[in-house]
Amino acid sequence: MVRAMEKYIRTGVKATPFCPGCGHGILMNSILRALDELNMDMKKMLFVSGIGCAAWIPSPHFNGDTLHTLHGRALAFATGAKLYNPDLCVMVISGDGDLSSIGGNHLIHAARRNLDLKVVCANNMIYGMTGGQVASTTPKGFKSSTTGEGNPHRPFDLCKLVAAAGATYVARYSVTQPLALIQALKKAIRHVGFSFIEVLSPCPTQFGRRNLMDRPEEMIQDLLRRCISEEEAEGLAEKELSEKIITGEFEP
Amino acid sequence: MVRAMEKYIRTGVKATPFCPGCGHGILMNSILRALDELNMDMKKMLFVSGIGCAAWIPSPHFNGDTLHTLHGRALAFATGAKLYNPDLCVMVISGDGDLSSIGGNHLIHAARRNLDLKVVCANNMIYGMTGGQVASTTPKGFKSSTTGEGNPHRPFDLCKLVAAAGATYVARYSVTQPLALIQALKKAIRHVGFSFIEVLSPCPTQFGRRNLMDRPEEMIQDLLRRCISEEEAEGLAEKELSEKIITGEFEP
Amino acid sequence: MSEMRQVRLSGFGGQGIVLAGLLLGQAGVMEGKYVTGSNSYGAQARGSGCKSEIVFSDHPIHYPHLIIADILVAMSQGAYQTYDEEVKESGIILYDRGRVVPNMELNVKQLGVSATEISLKKLKNKQVANIVMLGALVETTGIVSPRAIRKAIALHIPKRFQALNLKAFHKGMELGKQINA
Amino acid sequence: MSEMRQVRLSGFGGQGIVLAGLLLGQAGVMEGKYVTGSNSYGAQARGSGCKSEIVFSDHPIHYPHLIIADILVAMSQGAYQTYDEEVKESGIILYDRGRVVPNMELNVKQLGVSATEISLKKLKNKQVANIVMLGALVETTGIVSPRAIRKAIALHIPKRFQALNLKAFHKGMELGKQINA
Amino acid sequence: MISRWIKSPFPKGVYYFSGNEAAAEGAIAAGCRFYAGYPITPSSEIMERMAVRLKEVGGIFIQMEDEIASISAIIGASWAGAKAMTATSGPGFSLMQESIGYAAFTETPCVIIDVQRAGPCTGQATRVGSGDIMQAKWGSHGDYQVIALSPWSVQEMYDLTLRGFNLSERYRVPTLVMSDEAIGHLRENLSIHSKVEIWDRKKKRGRPPFGTEEEGGVPPMPAFGEGERLLVTGSTHDAFGFRKTDDPEVHSRLVDRINQKILRNRTEITETEDYYLEDSERAMIAYGFTARTSLYVVHQLRKEGRKIGMLRLKTLWPFPEEAVTTLGKRVKKVIVPEMNLGQVAGEVKKFCACEVISLHQTNGEVIGPETIMEMLKKI
Amino acid sequence: MISRWIKSPFPKGVYYFSGNEAAAEGAIAAGCRFYAGYPITPSSEIMERMAVRLKEVGGIFIQMEDEIASISAIIGASWAGAKAMTATSGPGFSLMQESIGYAAFTETPCVIIDVQRAGPCTGQATRVGSGDIMQAKWGSHGDYQVIALSPWSVQEMYDLTLRGFNLSERYRVPTLVMSDEAIGHLRENLSIHSKVEIWDRKKKRGRPPFGTEEEGGVPPMPAFGEGERLLVTGSTHDAFGFRKTDDPEVHSRLVDRINQKILRNRTEITETEDYYLEDSERAMIAYGFTARTSLYVVHQLRKEGRKIGMLRLKTLWPFPEEAVTTLGKRVKKVIVPEMNLGQVAGEVKKFCACEVISLHQTNGEVIGPETIMEMLKKI
Amino acid sequence: MAIKECKGEVARKAKQKTLSLRRPREGFSQMELGLGKKEALKEAQRCLSLRKCESCEVCGLLCPDLCITRDPKTGEILIDLDYCKGCGICASVCPKGAIQMVLEEGL
Amino acid sequence: MAIKECKGEVARKAKQKTLSLRRPREGFSQMELGLGKKEALKEAQRCLSLRKCESCEVCGLLCPDLCITRDPKTGEILIDLDYCKGCGICASVCPKGAIQMVLEEGL
Ligand SMILES: Cc1ncc(C[n+]2csc(CCOP(=O)(O)OP(=O)(O)O)c2C)c(N)n1
Ligand SMILES: Cc1ncc(C[n+]2csc(CCOP(=O)(O)OP(=O)(O)O)c2C)c(N)n1
Ligand code: SF4
Ligand code: SF4
Ligand code: SF4
C-alpha cells in the first residue's frame, strides 16, 4: 500500500466516492498534508461537515472524530462541540452550497463570535451532489441545471462576506496552489479564533460539463490560469481582471 | 384628530402598541414622512415585516398592503412578492434580531441578488418583544436578560456585512437624526436595487432599563451624543471613537 | 379544600401587580402552605390590564387557577369593574382609593386603601403603591403573616430597594389597621 | 398481460445505460404501447452499478417495475453476474463481448455483441456503445421498431450528436443481423 | 366560484415522461407561474423542468438559498397573485414546516410536492420511502389542515398536481402532493389533453379576506397591489386581518374555521378508488406506488378465485374516513401495505372496526408483489 | 448501566418557583451542563435561568442565532460529552424538526422543552395551548421515536425534566418535555430533595456506537476526544457509523432498531396515574394542565357520588397504549379534554374500543372546571 | 440635530389639544391602555410653556406616537393627548425647553 | 505553480506500482467502482515515461485520489493504481510532461 497520507485515513476506507478528477480529492490531499506537517494528534481532531460531495472529504476518510451533520448546519453543530470541549481542534470542511447558501446564517454568526473553528469551504461554484444546480458562488452568466441560459445573479465574495462578519483569519486559494494552500491551512489551524479558507475546487462532472470544460485537466488548467495574487492583480486592466480570481490572505 | 401623518395610517388603527418613548415610533414617523415627501401611492406599496416590536411598525399601522410574516423570514416572503409583481414598491421593515439573527441568511442572499427591496432595519440592539435577550447587535459588554454579566461577543457591523454581501445602497442613521434619516429613506425608495438602512432605535424598556438608561430621554440623549458622521469620526482618538456610532451612507 | 383562599390582585401593567403576587405567594410557601400563583397581562408591553392570582391551601391544590376570589385587590378602575362581580359573598375587596370609585351596591365587604397616594406622598415614590396595598391586605385579611412577607421581600427585592419596600409594607399595614379599626 | 415484455439494461455509471433505456421506452410509447421505465444507480456519482428497466405492454401496467426479465442486456461483467439468473427461461441475454465473459451454463439464449469495441474502433467514440447495443437489441428482439428508435433519438439527443447516434444504432443493427443470421 | 376550461399550455399528446417532469407540466397546466425551490434528491428534476418551462410561459423561477426561503417566497408570491409551487424531499419538508403553518393560518393557496425518500434524517437520499405521511398532517405546531394527495403514476403526477392547485385555490389551503422517489423517477405514458379545467381563487372587492359567514365557506382573496390595503398576518387575526392576540373568541373561531372549511368539504376533496370490493372478505388499503403493487397482487389472487379487493386512497388528508369506515364494516380484515412503519395503518385503525394489519417495509425499496403475496399467505 | 445518586446542586428546600424556573433547575440537577437556545415566549425564562445557573455550576450557555442552530449546537455538544438541552415554543419547535430527526437517527441524547402556546403559526404568543402533541411524534420526516413527557405542575417541570434527561441518556433518544404556557408560568411549591438520581450514557471502549445485538438494547456512546475516532452521520450507517446509503438491509435494521429500542421498553418509559378507576363507568383521560382541571372535577363529582375516574398520562410518547387499552375495556365512555382539536383523543381512539369523546378547546385559555362539568352533564 | 426647514416663524404657543375620546373604548385592556380618560390626563399632562417654542418641529419629528403636528393655518404646534404616552422625548429634545413634563397632577 | 522543496534529486523513474487487489472486493457496486481488476488496468493505465520526471511531486500534491507517493528510500514517484481513477490531472500538471495518459489499452 503506497497511498499518500495513509496514516490519516480511517482503517477500512477505500477509494473516495468522488468523480475522477474532483478537486475535493486534491483538497483532501492538502488538508492531510497540513495536518501532517503540524503533526496534529488525530485523536484530538474533530472534523465536522454538512451535506454535499465536499462534506464527504472528512467523513469517513479522516481517522479522527468526524461529525457528518445536516445540510447547512455544520457550524452550528461544531459550535456546540467546541464550546463544550475546548480541547478539541475543530475543523469544519464543507461545500460552498452547504456553508454559504443554506448555511449562510450560521457562517456569519460563527464568524461574528470568533469562536476557534477552522473552516474550510470547498468552493466548486455549483451544487455537485444534487446534480449541478446554481450556487450562490456560481459566477454570473455560467450555466447550471437550473440556469440553462446562464446565472443571472452575482456570486458572493465569500472571503469579503466572512471578513465583514468578523472572521479573524481569512484566505482564498485554489487546489491548484497546493503549497500556499497547505501553508494557509496550517496558519488557520494555529490561529486561535474563527478562520475561514475558501478553496476553489473544480467539479468537472457538474460544473465543467456544463461550462465547456469536459475534462478534469481543463478545469485544472483553467484555475491555474485564472487564480492570481493581489499583487499580480494590480497591474491588470479591468477586463482582464474580470475573469481572474484573486487568491491570498485577506485577514488579518 | 390632529395626529401627524394620519392619512397614511390604516383606518381604525389607534395608538401604537409600543412602550412610551420607543424608538420604533420615531422611526415610523420618519418612514411616513419620507413616503409623504415622495408622494408615494400607498396602493402600490407593500410593507413586509417579520416578528418583533419593530415588525409592528407597518402592521397594522400603514394603510398600504402589509404582510406580517414569520420571525426572520420577511425578506424571503418579500422576494416572492416583488419578483411576481415588480410594480409593487416593496419595503421590508423589521428588527435587528429578525433581520440579522434568525433572518441573517435571507438578508445576505437578498443583498447578493440585489433585488429591488428597500430594507429598514430597526436596530434597538436587543430583543424587545421577548423581554430583552442579547441580540447579534448588542454591543460587547452590555447587559441583557441572557447576558447578566455583559455580552461576551462582538456585535455585527450590519452595514459592512450587507455591503459585503452585495447591497447597492447602504446607510446607517439614528432616529435622533430624523432629517438625514428621511433623506436616506427617500434615496432607498428611489434606488433600484437592494437598499438597506440600519436605524438605531432606542428600546428604553428592555435595553435602557438594563443598561442604566431608565428613561426614554436618556436613551435619546445618549444616541444624540454617540452618533457621529464619518468625517466627525476622523479626528477622534481610538478611545473616544470606541463608544461612537458612525452614521452616514456607506454604499454606493 | 375548606382552607382554600383565593386572592386576585388586579390593576394595569407597570403597577407592580405581579411583584405583589410573587411576594404574597412566596410568603405563603414560607409559612408551609400550598400556593399556586399565576399572572396575566395583555400582549402589549405596557399599560394594559394585568392581574395576579394566588390560591392558598393547606392541601395540595388540584385546579391551580382562581375560580372565585375570596379577596380582590383592585388598583385601577378598569380592573375593579372587570372583576368586582367575581368575589365570593363572604369575600372582601380592597381598592385603591383615588384610583377607583367603588360600586357601593355590591354585597361584599369593601375597603378603600389610599395606596398610590401614600406611596407618592409619604414615600415619594409611585412605584411602591403595590407594596403599600400588600401591607393593607395582610393586615386586614391575615392571609399570610407580616413576617413571611418580610422574608419574601428579603428574598426577591434587590438589596438597595429593600428598605423602601419594607417601609411601604409597614405604611400599608398601618393603613390596614386604621381601616380595620 | 400476455403481451408484457420486460427488459433490463445493465452496466456501470457512465456507459449511457439510462439514455438507452429512455430511448427504448420512448420508442415504445411512440408505437402506442404502454411503457414503464425505471433506473437505478449507486449513490456515488460515477462508476458504480447502474441499470435501466423497461416494461412494455399492450395494456395499462399495474406493477411498473420489472419482475423477471424477458431480455437482459449486460454491458459489464458485474452487471452480468448480478442479473444473469433473473431472466425468464424463454428469455435472451445480450452481453457486451470484450467486457463480459458469459456463463455458458445458463439455460437461456445468449448473444454476444461487440458494442464497446465497435463503438471505439468503428465510431471512434466510446460513448456510443450503448446505442450500438440498442441497435443489436432492436434487431434481435424486435422489441420496438427501428423507426421508433430513430424518432426517439431525434427527440432526446441533442442535434449535434444525432448523426453519430444514428450511425451507432445502425452499426448495432448490422451486428444484430449478423448474430441473428 | 366555478372552474374554467383552458387550452393546455403543452401540446396534446402521449409522452414518455418521468413523474417529476409530469408534475412540473401539471403545475404549468394549472396556471402555476411562480416557482421557488432548493435542490434535493429525488425532487430536483421538478425544479429543473420548472426553470425551463416557466421561462417559456412567462412565469418566474427562482432558486432560493434554502427550503425555508423557498416556501416563504411562494407564499409571498401567492399573495401577490401567483399560483405558486415548490418541491422538495424529507429534509427540506421538515424545514418548511413553520411556513406551511403560516400558509394554513393565513389561508394562502400554494402547492408543495414532497418526493419522499428513505428517511429519517438524511437516511438514504436516492432511495424510496413514504415516511412523511403523518408529518404532512402534523409537521407544524398547532391545529391546522392541509390537503395531501397521493399519486400512483406518472399520469397522476400530472393530474394530481393540477388538482392540487385547483383544490388549493378553491379552499385557500396549502396542498401537498405526497409523491416518492419511485413515482418521481418512474417513466410512463403521460396523456395530455387539449383542454384542462382550472380553478382560480375567488375575489370580491372590499369583502373581508379572513372571514365568512358561510358554514365551511372560504373567504375571497385579493392580491397585493389591487388597492385592498391588505393586512396579512400569521398571528391570530379577525376577518379583516387585524391582529387579535388576546381575544379567545377570535382565536377559537379562526382555528375552527381553517379546520372546518377543509373537514366540512371532505367529501368534495377526498377521492378513493374501489377495486373488487363488492364481495371481498379481505381488502388492502393502499396508496401511492404501493397501490400499484397491491393491485397487481389483487389481480393475481382474483384469478385464483380469492375474494380480495383494494381501496386506493388518492387523498391522504383530509383522511377519507367515510370510505375507510364503510370498508371496515364490510370486510373482515384490512391489510395496509406501506413504505414506512405503518403510518396510514395507524389512521385506518381509528376508523376500522375490523382487524387491521400493517404490512410495513422501510428498507429503501418499493414493496414488491412477492412481499405482499407472502404476507397474504400468512394471514 | 445503572443510575447513581448525587447531591442536589440546589439546596434542599421548598421553593415558590415558576414552572420554567423549575425546569431549568431540574436540568441542572440532572447534570445538564450545556444549553443553547433562542428566545421565544413563553419559554424564555428557562433560557434566562440557565444562563445564570450554568455560569454558577461551570457549564456552558450560549444564545444562538436561531432555533435550528440551537438544537444543532446541543447535538454537537452532546457528542462532545455534554448533557445538553434547549427550550422553545411552537414556531421554534417547528424549525427544530429536521435536527430532531438527526438526533433520533444518530441516537443522540438531548432534551427539548416545548412550552406550548396557542398556535398554529404565531397565533397568540402569550397564551396557552397544547397543539404540538402530534407534532412531537411526527414533526420530522421518516419513522423515528422520541420520548415525550407531560408535566402537570411546577414540581413536575422539575421532576420530568430531570427524568427526561435520565431517559434520554438511557435510551439515547431526544426527549421532549411538552409543557405549556400555563404550567411554564405557574408558580407553585417546588420541593427539592437533598439527593437526585441520575443516569449517564453507557460507555464501552471499542464497541460499536450504533449497533447492538441485544433486543431493545441501546449501544454505548463515546464522546469526541476520547480517542474512539467516531464516525457520526445522519445518513444510514452501520454499527460503526459507516455510511451505507445503498444497502436495504442496513437501512431497515437501523430504522427498526431506533424505533424498537423505545417501543420495546415502553413499559419502563411510560408512566400513567389512575384516579378512582376501580369502579368508574366513565373516565377522563387527561394530561398536562388539563389533568389538573379534570382531577378537580372528578373530585367534585365523586363527592356527589358519581362513578367517574381519571387516567393521567405523564408520558405522551411512546403512547401508553396498555393503560389506555385496559381502561377502554373497563369503562363505557372515555372523555379526553385537551387544548387542541383532539390530538390525543385521536390516539386514544386507536386503542379504546369504547366510545371516545373529545372535549377540545382552542381559544388560548386553559380549560376550566365549568367547561368540563357542563360537558359531562351533556353526555 | 438639524432643524426642519425652519421658516423663521415667530414663537407661537404650542397648543394643547382638548382631550376628547371620540369612540367609546372597548374592553378591559383597551380601556387600560389609554389609562381611561381621567388617568390619561393625569399621567401625561405636561406644561407647554409658551415662552420659547419656535415651531421648529423637532419635537414632532421625534415624537414616537405621532401626536405632535403643526396647525397648517396658524403654524402652532399641537399635541394630541389622545395618543401621547408621556414619554418625555419631546420635552427633552426641544431646543428651547419649551415643553416640560409634569408629574401626575393631584396625586 | 510552486514546487515543493525540490531537493534537486536527479531525475528518477516514476514507478508504476504493480496492481494487486489486496482484498477481494465485495458486492456489485464495490466491484464496479474499481471497474474490476482488468478494467481498472485498461481505464487508467498511463505511460510513465521516465525521461523527464524530476520527482518534484507536483503530481502527488494534485492527485485527487492520493495515489501518488514518493518512495522514502529511493525518492522514486510511485502511483498506486488501486486507487487511481484515471482523471489525468497528474499528467496535465507534470511540468516535465513525464506522465502520459493512454487510452484504454486494447479496446
Ligand atoms: C435540507 C436539505 N436540503 C437539500 C439537501 C440536498 N443537498 C444535498 S448536498 C446539496 C448541495 C451540495 O452543494 P455543496 O455544499 O456546494 O457541495 P458539493 O456537492 O458541491 O461539494 C444539497 C442541496 C439536503 N440534503 N438537505
Ligand atoms: C421562530 C421564532 N423564534 C422566536 C420567536 C420569538 N420572537 C419574537 S420577536 C423576537 C425577537 C425580536 O427582536 P427584534 O427583531 O430585534 O425586534 P424588537 O422586538 O427588538 O423590535 C423573537 C425572538 C418567534 N416568534 N419565532
Ligand atoms: S459531482 Fe463534482 S464535486 Fe461531486 S464528486 Fe463529482 S466532481 Fe466532485
Ligand atoms: S420593548 Fe422596546 S422595542 Fe418593544 S415596544 Fe417597548 S421600547 Fe419598543
Ligand atoms: S411625551 Fe412623548 S408621546 Fe407625548 S407628545 Fe411628547 S414625544 Fe410624543
Ligand code: SF4
Ligand atoms: S490519473 Fe488522476 S487519480 Fe490517477 S494518479 Fe493521476 S492524478 Fe491520481
